[in-house]
Amino acid sequence: MNGGDEVVAAPVGPPQPLEWKFSQVFGERTAGEEVQEVDIISAIEFDKTGDHLATGDRGGRVVLFERTDTKDHGSSRRDLERTDYPIGRHPEFRYKTEFQSHEPEFDYLKSLEIEEKINKIRWCQTANGALFLLSTNDKTIKFWKVQEKKIKKISCxxxxxxxxxxxxxxxxxxxxxxxxxxxxxxxxxxxxxxxxxxxxxxxxxxxxPMVVTTHETNLMARCRRVYAHAHDYHINSISNNSDGETFISADDLRINLWNLEISSQSFNIVDVKPANMEDLTEVITSAEFHPTHCNTLAYSSSKGSIRLIDLRQSALCDSHAKLFEEQEAPGSRSFFTEIIASISDIKFGQDGRYILSRDYMTLKLWDINMDSGPVSTFQVHEYLRPKLCDLYENDSIFDKFECCLSGDGLRVATGSYSNLFRVFGCAPGTTEATTLEASKNPMRRQVQTPSRPSRSLSSITRVVRRGAENPGVDANGNSFDFTTKLLHLAWHPTEHSIACAAANSLYMYYA
Incomplete structure (x- = not known):
């Protein structure tokens, strides 16, 4: 203080919108090439370091990629700090290995085919230089260990x-x-x-004969555990616990808790199956553990609600600790209201404070300390609302889009049709709402009209972002294509880098 003058810090404005650039593509299609059903990517996941990326496809395969640009500049933190290379250098990944995770099966008791499609992949903690991950199809979860082994040869x-x-x-x-x-x-x-x-x-x-160990190495994937026969309905989610020892698996009616080391038994912690199935009004659509609190998890439902449960309350968590749902506006109900309200995916932010949910039309950001409604709502493809009847007729209305948050929690992303995906800023005051295309020129179909924030709620900004609203075209002014949809994407845990799947192609972008 000097002469009574106070130094007031200038208010910090919202972050500037990111400028996205193409980084890499794996499995790019040539013009006119027909995509095989088994090659379509069905799951994407970065590990916690962001140095490895895993994808699963409908053919039951898991493909691993590893980052190469950081390895080129020293392996230690000190080496990286001393290295002077351009900040604009984009992350680069290369193919590492692949393995057949699941095979098609047949349930003879129920006369049902169990397809090999990978529904979810989750990375586990690394140990002794080996990579560990969980993969699941509709019925069976597998625990994989991927490790470099020295090649042994026979001599003499x-x-x-x-x-x-x-x-x-x-x-x-x-x-x-x-x-x-x-x-x-x-x-x-x-x-x-x-x-x-x-x-x-x-x-x-x-x-x-003598066995000689050479200096050559080969990546080996070995299935360590198989967690089977615990779900009567299709598994829609698996999620690791922060304790590093347990994980959950969820189907339409139940959530089970597993120990990674024990595949013979699991504990049922959530059961929403009514005594009479005719009384069933909602099903579980997604489940996720809190990133730091091992006793807390959230699951979403087909009615658009999210329940937060505390495993310390009881062995069977029939009652929730908190319920997050948005009240329906009077007079807005229609035949499609409940269908499009169904949540297809939920994700916790890295700090565990916020939950991001995706329903058919919107992204919603929830504060776990405020259950009165979402903090922010982002309209993903509002131009489709007049076409809901057509979407219902061709079953597109039941498509399950995933969502993701940036590591700093300031942005969210999700996919749409015509191989588009949208990135929204969620910091107070921001108007960032970017539309990108899964191609080598992601900004080719960018919308130039910025969105405007709407009303605020106390000190927390409650905003609604919209795209273009011409009912005949998508957010870019082009006719939309329901056959090309971007369902799966993942955000790098520490950098502004997004990996997304367009059919059998894996596209990567950075900002």
Missing amino acids: MNLDPLKAVGNGSVASSSNSVCSKSYLANGGCPDKSSNDFSFPPGGIPSLRL
Whole structure:
């Protein structure tokens, strides 16, 4: 203080909208190429470090990618701080490995086919340089370990390595093979036939094979656990607990709690199945553990509500600790109201303070300390509202779009039709509402008209963002295409980088 003058800090405005750029594409389609059903991506997930990315497809395969640009500039934090490279350098990933996670099955008791499609992937804690992850289809969850193994080869044999046929390659030194091409146990191949004959007098010395570990490595994926026969209905969610030991799996009516090390039993912690199935009014659509509180989880329903439960209250959590739902506006109800209110995905922010939910038409951001309504509502594709009848006829109204939050919690993203995805700013006062296309030119169909924030609620800004509202076109002024939809996407945990799936192609963008 000097002479009674007070220094007042200038108010900090909302962050500037991000400028998104194309980074990479894996599995890009050529013009006119037909997409195979089994190649369509059905799940995407970054690990906690952001250095690994996993995708699952409808063919039951899991593909892993690893980041390469950070490895090029030193492995330690000190090395990275000393390295001077352009800030604009975009993240780069490369193919690491893939494995067949699930196979198609048939339930003979219920006469039902169980498809191999991967519904969800979740990364687990790493240990001893190995990667661990959970993957699930409709009925079975699997726990995978992916690790680099040194290749072992066989050497010092009586067998000629050039003519050896077996499971692995054969290595030998110059003195480890007999002068004649004898087979194991003293046999010698006859070139004129497949019969074997022993040389006269036998073999003077028999060399026992030796296993030699080489410097070559190979990535091996091994299934450590199989968690099966615990769900009567299709699994829609799996979520790791922050304790690193347990996880949950959810289907339409139940949520089960598992220990990673025990696959023979699980504990049913939520059961919404009524005594009479005719009384069923809602089903579970998504479930997620709190990122830091191991006793707290949230699950969403087909009625558009989110329930927060505390595992410390009781063994079977029939009652919720908090209920988050938005009151229906008077006179706004229609045939489609309940259908489009169904929540397809929920995500906690990294700090656990906010929950992001996606229903068919909107994204909603909820503060777990305020259950009176969402903090912000973002209109994803309001231009489709006049077309709800058509969407119902072709079943598009039941599409399940995922959502994600940035690591800093200032932005949210979700997909739409015509291979578009939308990024909204959720900081107070921001008007950021960007539309991008899953292509090499993401800004090609960008909307130029900014959205305006609406009314505020006390100190918390409650906003509604809209896109273009011409009923005949999408948010870009182009006719929309219901057959190309961007359902799956993930935000890098520490950087402004998004990975999204357009059919069988994986696109990556950075800002």
